[in-house]
Amino acid sequence: MSAIIEVEQMTKTFRLARRRPGMLGGIRSIVNPELRLVNAVQDVSLRVERGEMLGLVGPNGAGKSTSIKMMTGILTPSGGTLRVAGLEPIRQRRELASRIGVVFGQRTQLWWDLPLIDSLRLLRHLYQVPEERHRANLEQLRETLDLNEFIDTPVRQLSLGQRMRGDIAAALLHDPELLYLDEPTIGLDVVAKARIREFLLQLNSERKTTVLLTTHDMDDVETLCPRMVIIDHGRKLYDGSVADIRERFGGERTLIAVLDPAELDQLARDEQDQVVLPTLPPGVRLVRSEGPRVWLSFARDTLPAHELVAWLGERHRLRDVTFQEPEIEDVIRRIYEEDLLLQEQGVTV
Numbered sequence: 001m002s003a004i005i006e007v008e009q010m011t012k013t014f015r016l017a018r019r020r021p022g023m024l025g026g027i028r029s030i031v032n033p034e035l036r037l038v039n040a041v042q043d044v045s046l047r048v049e050r051g052e053m054l055g056l057v058g059p060n061g062a063g064k065s066t067s068i069k070m071m072t073g074i075l076t077p078s079g080g081t082l083r084v085a086g087l088e089p090i091r092q093r094r095e096l097a098s099r100i101g102v103v104f105g106q107r108t109q110l111w112w113d114l115p116l117i118d119s120l121r122l123l124r125h126l127y128q129v130p131e132e133r134h135r136a137n138l139e140q141l142r143e144t145l146d147l148n149e150f151i152d153t154p155v156r157q158l159s160l161g162q163r164m165r166g167d168i169a170a171a172l173l174h175d176p177e178l179l180y181l182d183e184p185t186i187g188l189d190v191v192a193k194a195r196i197r198e199f200l201l202q203l204n205s206e207r208k209t210t211v212l213l214t215t216h217d218m219d220d221v222e223t224l225c226p227r228m229v230i231i232d233h234g235r236k237l238y239d240g241s242v243a244d245i246r247e248r249f250g251g252e253r254t255l256i257a258v259l260d261p262a263e264l265d266q267l268a269r270d271e272q273d274q275v276v277l278p279t280l281p282p283g284v285r286l287v288r289s290e291g292p293r294v295w296l297s298f299a300r301d302t303l304p305a306h307e308l309v310a311w312l313g314e315r316h317r318l319r320d321v322t323f324q325e326p327e328i329e330d331v332i333r334r335i336y337e338e339d340l341l342l343q344e345q346g347v348t349v
């Protein structure tokens, strides 16, 4: 495989003038500004192979957008080396622009007052796409993104989901090898989100376009990205699969067992009329019961799931068992709230 993004120790420090209070302070701040440094991105190294779909996640202010802006040549890094599609983003910004597509979910690159189709035609000249290639791409994107019903509508009248589809089409008209998406599903309803995700999967599998997306929606990552990178306080804290992070920080699993109804009458009940199992292996808790169904919670490192099933099978007549993993959304929230990755890596902030 060959890398499309190679970033070594990318760093960005913003210098902000701190305003002193009061009128006199305001004047002093202009004459003799007191500077405050914001370490937005600190020593981030990242390698992305061609054809990958990578999710960049992290809490607000973590440094995701700043990282993407440096990788697209919009912002000059304070340190580190960057190569994207074999180019240096700042020095070869124009060349890079013709090789990558960028979508910022909160902003649009379309002309607000023009019908969508006019924007899509204008972009041909901006990116200098050969006419025939542009025509073929536009035709295909109209079809796959289902743009036809609103392509003659001015952009300002489009719904958020329609505008996002228009923006994605605009970013792909010049056949980029790499597509950056900054929060592509923000504010969209479930149907619109599903549509965008389906399209991105198709784009990646058919055209082999590399996709790098930032998102707060863990469903985006679970559906689209075999690999994710977690950034917090400007540092890369995790690089791996969603399954792995769930395994490491997922806390407790739940086993739902359906008992034989004939056995239910023989089991004790508590004051809420919930079934009480006489014994359970150490580390396993009965969380609740409903009819013949019991919910058992257990830490993934206390005992393997199959052993718990075998243990129950020896003592009860089981009709069915299913497992529930913690929602990835909850796992990630715990990681942010409890600074789990920062602590693990001994980072103090």
Ligand SMILES: Nc1ncnc2c1ncn2[C@@H]1O[C@H](COP(=O)(O)OP(=O)(O)OP(=O)(O)O)[C@@H](O)[C@H]1O
Pocket (backbone or CB within 6 Å): 014, 015, 016, 038, 039, 040, 058, 059, 060, 061, 062, 063, 064, 065, 066, 067
């Ligand atoms: N132009 C700027 N000038 C000064 N500080 C900035 C600038 N842009 C970003 N920052 C600061 O850099 C840090 C990282 O911001 P960034 O926008 O990259 O975060 P993010 O992970 O994209 O957050 P969000 O999920 O909220 O979009 C924040 O502390 C932010 O206030």
